[in-house]
Amino acid sequence: MNLILTPSSKPSLLLFRSNDFHKHHFNFKSRSLQTPTYSSVSYTQPENKTGVIIIGGGLAGLAAATRLNSDNIPFVLLEASDAVGGRVRTDIVDGFLLDRGFQIFITGYPEAQKVLDYNALDLQKFYSGAFVYFNGGFHTVADPVRHFSDAIMSLTNPIGSVLDKLLIGLTRIRVLSRSDEEILSANEVPIMDLLRNTGFSNLIIDRFFRPFFGGIFFDRDLETTSRLFDFIFKCLALGDNTLPAKGISAIPEQLANKLPSGSILLNSKVVSIDFNEKNGSKSQNPTVKLQSGEIIRSELGVIVAVEEPEAEKLLAGKILVRKKPARSTVCLYFSADRAPVQEPVLFLNGSGKGIVNNMFFATNVARSYGPPGKTLVSVSVIGLCEDMSDEDLTAEVVRELSDWFGETIVRSWKHLRTYRVGFAQPDQRPPTDLLRSSKVGDGIYVCGDCWSSASFDGALSSGRKAAEALLTDVALVSM
Numbered sequence: 001m002n003l004i005l006t007p008s009s010k011p012s013l014l015l016f017r018s019n020d021f022h023k024h025h026f027n028f029k030s031r032s033l034q035t036p037t038y039s040s041v042s043y044t045q046p047e048n049k050t051g052v053i054i055i056g057g058g059l060a061g062l063a064a065a066t067r068l069n070s071d072n073i074p075f076v077l078l079e080a081s082d083a084v085g086g087r088v089r090t091d092i093v094d095g096f097l098l099d100r101g102f103q104i105f106i107t108g109y110p111e112a113q114k115v116l117d118y119n120a121l122d123l124q125k126f127y128s129g130a131f132v133y134f135n136g137g138f139h140t141v142a143d144p145v146r147h148f149s150d151a152i153m154s155l156t157n158p159i160g161s162v163l164d165k166l167l168i169g170l171t172r173i174r175v176l177s178r179s180d181e182e183i184l185s186a187n188e189v190p191i192m193d194l195l196r197n198t199g200f201s202n203l204i205i206d207r208f209f210r211p212f213f214g215g216i217f218f219d220r221d222l223e224t225t226s227r228l229f230d231f232i233f234k235c236l237a238l239g240d241n242t243l244p245a246k247g248i249s250a251i252p253e254q255l256a257n258k259l260p261s262g263s264i265l266l267n268s269k270v271v272s273i274d275f276n277e278k279n280g281s282k283s284q285n286p287t288v289k290l291q292s293g294e295i296i297r298s299e300l301g302v303i304v305a306v307e308e309p310e311a312e313k314l315l316a317g318k319i320l321v322r323k324k325p326a327r328s329t330v331c332l333y334f335s336a337d338r339a340p341v342q343e344p345v346l347f348l349n350g351s352g353k354g355i356v357n358n359m360f361f362a363t364n365v366a367r368s369y370g371p372p373g374k375t376l377v378s379v380s381v382i383g384l385c386e387d388m389s390d391e392d393l394t395a396e397v398v399r400e401l402s403d404w405f406g407e408t409i410v411r412s413w414k415h416l417r418t419y420r421v422g423f424a425q426p427d428q429r430p431p432t433d434l435l436r437s438s439k440v441g442d443g444i445y446v447c448g449d450c451w452s453s454a455s456f457d458g459a460l461s462s463g464r465k466a467a468e469a470l471l472t473d474v475a476l477v478s479m
């Protein structure tokens with residue numbers, strides 16, 4: 001592939017394909033990190049410059065890198081932590097795969113379908129529906145397309161009226177008849193208003209929608225924009241809920257492994273961006289400063305792909321600080337000798353009592369999430385529960401789930417780890433702008449879930465769009 005640059009671009013880039021560029025501009029010296037298979041290099045060459053600088057190695061930054069790489073555009077991705085993935089990470093503890101918070105990959109995500117190799121992820125399916133804990137028992141909510149007889153049998157259960165269940169079918173038809181762009185830019189109201197306006201009863205709102213969509217958006221009040229409800233509802237209708245067999249971090253790792261060797265620099269926190277504007281006009285391309293003191297100049301532009309609070313710091317004066325509180329969650333993991341149920345199903349708390357929002361037996365969905373003969377239990381709470389110690393939180397969860405599954409069973413579970421995720425998602429209450437332009441200044445582009453929908457797919461599509469906006473600006477055309 002040849003690259004054509006307009007006269008305003010840097011002709012020296014014509015010399016390099018992306019792999020060559022890194023060979024010419026970086027001194028390859030491994031920082032001897034053990035786990036990642038993609039390489040990490042030290043940055044010691046005399047001329048600290050590169051084509052594009054991407055700040056942040058979550059899904060958005062990786063998607064931006066993937067798009068640039070597809071046109072052989074040289075770039076370097078600077079990631080502050082010790083691995084890529086951002087919020088999509090998995091730890092291995094006592095042979096269990098612990099995702100850093102409860103995460104589900106929906107195969108219906110449109111952008112993910114374009115950039116990920118689903119077969120290689122070895123996706124393990126959830127049951128399409130949920131078991132709702134209410135009034136001392138479990139009640140099924142089933143997707144009528146995939147589990148027709150379960151759905152018919154659940155028509156008269158106490159998780160909503162028959163009309164509610166018909167309205168779910170009509171909602172499915174409504175969202176499937178609209179394009180993603182229409183959905184993401186439609187008139188918006190809080191999800192709660194949408195549900196009430198649609199005619200759903202309080203029964204189904206409190207027993208199903210509140211724990212289910214509250215769990216997805218970490219927002220039990222259902223104040224998040226109706227645009228996101230429709231988008232996720234459509235993706236759920238079109239695809240399966242899954243987990244990659246090797247843990248949720250297999251998703252970012254797959255993207256990282258396809259990037260040129262040496263293009264990702266781990267443990268490389270950016271502390272500031274110099275926009276190089278003198279008296280309002282641009283004098284040079286932006287530079288970034290690392291915590292180590294190193295300064296790197298971009299020849300084509302900088303893509304900022306960090307989480308919202310960090311973006312607000314790095315881009316002070318360039319973007320509006322929204323001052324909306326973040327969405328938080330706590331995820332507790334337990335090991336058990338056996339699961340009380342065998343179904344790969346999500347359990348929702350529809351009782352209206354307690355702190356547990358949802359839980360599941362991860363090894364029922366993906367056997368690989370635990371060592372042979374062991375069961376992994378994952379429990380999610382919405383909010384940070386800052387007033388509770390980890391011990392009190394664990395004790396409360398065990399107490400509540402003893403009512404669900406029986407005291408003898410739950411008291412035998414061994415606590416593995418608790419993840420408190422302060423910034424899980426940006427607040428996406430209306431008004432939102434989920435399709436906003438990624439360009440925020442000369443040579444500066446922003447992406448990430450704060451710039452689109454708070455989802456894997458939003459992060460992925462925003463990363464690609466930021467890269468494409470940059471490519472369009474520098475009129476770099478691939479032939």
Ligand SMILES: Cc1cc2nc3c(=O)[nH]c(=O)nc-3n(C[C@H](O)[C@H](O)[C@H](O)COP(=O)(O)OP(=O)(O)OC[C@H]3O[C@@H](n4cnc5c(N)ncnc54)[C@H](O)[C@@H]3O)c2cc1C
Pocket residue numbers: 055056057058059060061078079080081084085086087088100101102103104105268269270271305306307310329421423424425447448449450453454455456457459
């Ligand atoms: C517990 C939890 C559960 C979730 N569940 C789901 C789910 O089921 N389905 C779904 O679709 N979405 C889910 N999400 C949301 C989804 O994970 C995010 O929307 C998405 O991963 C955001 O990706 P990102 O690239 O925008 O940001 P991030 O993943 O936050 O990546 C930003 C990266 O930038 C790096 N960084 C920050 N500052 C700097 C700096 N100064 N210099 C260099 N690097 C920096 C960070 O270390 C990080 O790696 C969940 C999120 C959480 C936390």
